[in-house]
Amino acid sequence: MHFRNLDLNQLVSLDALLTERSVTRAAERLYVTQSAMSAALARLRVYFGDELLVKVGRQMQLTPFAEQLSGSVREVIIRVQTVISARPQLDISKLSHEMRIVASDFVASVLLPSVLRRISREAPGLQVEILPVMGTRFLEQLERGEIDILIIPEAYASEDLPFMPLFSEKYCCIVDADAAPLTLSLEGYFSMRHIAVKPFMYDVDHLSFEERHIRQSGRRRQIDVTAPNFTLMPELIVGTKRIATVHTRLAQQYIKHWPLKILPCPIDIPPLVEGIQSPPHLAGVYAVTWVRGLLKEEALNL
DSSP, X not given: OEETTEEHHHHHHHHHHHHHOOHHHHHHHHTOOHHHHHHHHHHHHHHHTSOOEEEETTEEEEOHHHHHHHHHHHHHHHHHHHHHHOOOOOOGGGOOEEEXXXXXXXXXXHTHHHHHHHHHHHOTTEEEEEEOOXXXXXXXXXXXXXXXXXXXXXXXXXXXXXXXXXXXXXXXXXXXGGGOOXXXXXXXXXXXXXXXXXXXXXXXXXXXXXXXXXXXXXXXXXXXXXXXXXXXXXXXXXXXXXEEEEEHHHHHHHHHHSSEEEEEXXXXXXXXXXXXXXXXXXXXXXXXXXXXXXXXXXXXXX
């Protein structure tokens, strides 16, 4: 299909170039060779009469004209994808969609296994890619339509998109079973060495949900170890006198496999509300709607 001599494939290449700001990364994104992407950029430069991407130092930057094009091109691509994807699908077993879900390893551990089992049984044609929450780029990816579903705490959700709550989660403490105190007082909590998880940057202060509320008490934990995810937590606790403040459902999974003890957290941390956000243009895509409903159903069983 051509629009005033512009091939639709060139529009896809343009979107990748404007997004990645790199010929190499754009080529990798579209699974084409670098020479093919360079040729596409050359044709686009001739068509628009603008360089589009220029080298500044070691990086490529968009020209002012390319900056103006960026949002409009992405909107066109999203609309085309929506038209292609949003077909009535009543037979779940015949659903075909490449689903991209962004979630923390906490959510991936406690909720997604049951959801993926349901998908395997009921909609085997769905392909699911689970992506970690990295930095703050996930909000940009969501708004640009690059992911289908984001599962995120309500406190860090985008204010520009609807939020559908899934479940709430309380916090507790875990310690090595052999080193566990009989009770955990507030003073005892702050006198212990802590392990904290900082899997991604929630906000400009780089503070996790529980850390933000702990600091509201006017106290600071003595953090010995900072881990990149919750999966490592049990191994870092066992055999030490350290303590960690974690999600209760996750702690209950830990004690099934590790010699750990759960203690009530002496800090008043409000429940963490996890929920779903999706790009508005996917509202009519049946596969996405069905998986959102599936997440809600399975969250009720937690």
